[in-house]
Amino acid sequence: MKKLEVLKGDITKIEVDAIVNAANSSLMGGGGVDGAIHRAGGPAILEECRKIVAKQGGCKTGEAVITTAGNLPAKFVIHTVGPVWNGGQKKEAEKLANCYQNSLELAVKNNCKTIAFPCISTGVYGYPIAQAAEVAVAAVKAFLKENESVEKVKFVCFDDANFEAITFEAG
Ligand code: APR
Numbered sequence: 001m002k003k004l005e006v007l008k009g010d011i012t013k014i015e016v017d018a019i020v021n022a023a024n025s026s027l028m029g030g031g032g033v034d035g036a037i038h039r040a041g042g043p044a045i046l047e048e049c050r051k052i053v054a055k056q057g058g059c060k061t062g063e064a065v066i067t068t069a070g071n072l073p074a075k076f077v078i079h080t081v082g083p084v085w086n087g088g089q090k091k092e093a094e095k096l097a098n099c100y101q102n103s104l105e106l107a108v109k110n111n112c113k114t115i116a117f118p119c120i121s122t123g124v125y126g127y128p129i130a131q132a133a134e135v136a137v138a139a140v141k142a143f144l145k146e147n148e149s150v151e152k153v154k155f156v157c158f159d160d161a162n163f164e165a166i167t168f169e170a171g
Helices: 032-041 043-056 092-109 129-146 160-170
Strands: 004-008 018-023 064-068 076-081 114-117 152-157
Touching: 004 129, 004 160, 018 032, 032 043, 043 064, 064 092, 076 092, 092 114, 092 129, 129 152, 129 160, 152 160
Parallel strands: 004 152, 018 076, 018 114, 114 152
Antiparallel strands: 064 076
16 A cells, blocks of 8 residues: 655645644744644644743754644644755755654654655755655655554645655655
8 A cells, every 4th residue: 555645735734643844943933834834723832832942942953843733633743844955065955854754753653653744845945846855755765664653654745846746756
């Protein structure tokens, strides 16, 4: 059964155990998918982000933290911080791969069987779409090969360019 699914849509509407948020290191919300998740999920998400920041400080690039999903159909939101594109010579690919890897590890630790990702870093952070798709799909496929417990990973693309790029990489 195909564990990888690619769809076009709004990740705040997706009913999976965990949706992943393309956050920033402050974890205090922002625009893009970060803004959409906090708006739709409500203040409970930010409250838990505040507690995490109080305990550990912010979230480093490539790292991930988990909170409630508040009013969203999902159970959890996994917040990860993607790399800002800086020409490709600053280990952006490695950091982006870490976002997917660490988010999936955290999802498994919290018994999540179904996870949805946005196309991390391809908006405000300017990561070229085709290159980001290649890194994202490779990282998820590598993880799925090692981890039986994950049943489904959905890439929820907000625009055609990302949808086509991820679909192409997913094969
Ligand atoms: N559902 C799914 N994907 C979405 C949604 C949504 N509701 N809204 C936006 N996206 C897509 C964008 O089209 C883009 O392809 O998410 C991808 C990531 O774009 P951004 O949200 O801009 O995130 P990113 O590029 O990782 O930049 C992160 O932006 O919003 C701020 O606080 C955030 O500082 C952080 C930065």
